[in-house]
Each structure stands twice: as structure tokens, then as C-alpha cells.
Amino acid sequence: DQQVKQNSPSLSVQEGRISILNCDYTNSMFDYFLWYKKYPAEGPTFLISISSIKDKNEDGRFTVFLNKSAKHLSLHIVPSQPGDSAVYFCALTGANSKLTFGKGITLSVRP
């Protein structure tokens, strides 16, 4: 039973346009939501996070939106750059403090 779903395995966008990466979850007990970015042959690195008391958090070109009623999380990258090409994982945590990761989305930004 998948608690965290990233239903689109890949996304391709043109440089300069917006990238929207989506993540859905089933357990309403999750209360902290994170995005990690991973380049090939490297470990994941933390990108941005949001707590359940907020619906938006922004850091430069990256904005995370949380819709608790829909159990939906999204990451917006504007404008997208070729260096953003990577695998993006959403990760959720709750009372047990352990992260549950989605399967990841491969983003390709075309020059």
C-alpha cells in the first residue's frame, strides 16, 4: 500500500518555463513535507520543505504548495534551468518522525 505517490515518472520542460512536480499521499497523519533532489551517482540533497500549518513555502525559484484537504503536494520551479534536470523525491514525515519517500520524478529541462 503506497502511502506516497508520485504518479508521473518523468517530466520534460523547456528552459525558462515552469516545472510542476506533483505528489499525493494517503495518510492524513503526515505533518511535514519535504522535497529532495538527486543527481546521478550522488546522494539526495534537501531542497525545500513545508509544515502542515502552511499552504505555501517559497525559496528563490522553488515554491512548494500543500493542499491538505486534497492530500496533495506540489513543487514549482520557475524559471526552469538545465541544471535542474534531476530526480525529485517528495518525502513525508509524521508522528513517528521517519521519512516516507515517493518513487521519484525524473525532470529534464531542455535548453
Place this chain on the structure above:
Amino acid sequence: NAGVTQTPKFQVLKTGQSMTLQCAQDMNHNSMYWYRQDPGMGLRLIYYSASEGTTDKGEVPNGYNVSRLNKREFSLRLESAAPSQTSVYFCASSVSGKGTGELFFGEGSRLTVL
């Protein structure tokens, strides 16, 4: 400042062989984790150590053992490797096991079991 260091980076084993993956962090973090990443499966938690002296099972602990040697080091042992354990293994650490959940990952160890 190295962060999280894993060794070895690559390893090929035969079925039934044993090996230990080593992990060390220099950030004075309390909590450490071992994950595996398989194609189409994301990152799955094998074992974690919330603090020195404690270890707990994660989502996929079967076939593995861990040792929290001290605050810096957390090792993962495969006693009798199986082809199903072919994967990329990531060690991670965090300030504590509670709170924001932000983890710092090593570069990964790619293990192939023939």
C-alpha cells in the same frame, strides 16, 4: 567538511557472501539511517538509529543487521547476500530523529549480488 562518507562505493558479491557497508558522519548528528534505492521504488528505510546506542527496524530490514558503533559511525551488514539485495545503498544522518526530517545523505554504495 566531508559530511556523510560511505565505503565502499562499489562492491560485487556472490550469493551467500557477507559484507559490511561503513558509514561515518562528521556533523555531530544524533540520528543515522540506512536506505536502499531500487529502480521504480524510491528510497526505502532499512534500519535507523535515533541516537547512539539505539537501533530500530525500518520498512525493509530482512537480511540486514546494523551497528551504531559510536555517534559518528553506523554500519550495515549483509550476513548472507542474495541477488534481491542488489541495490544502491544510502546512509544518511540528521540532527535528531524528530522534527523537520531533513536528512543529509552520503554518495551511495552500489552493491551487486551475483
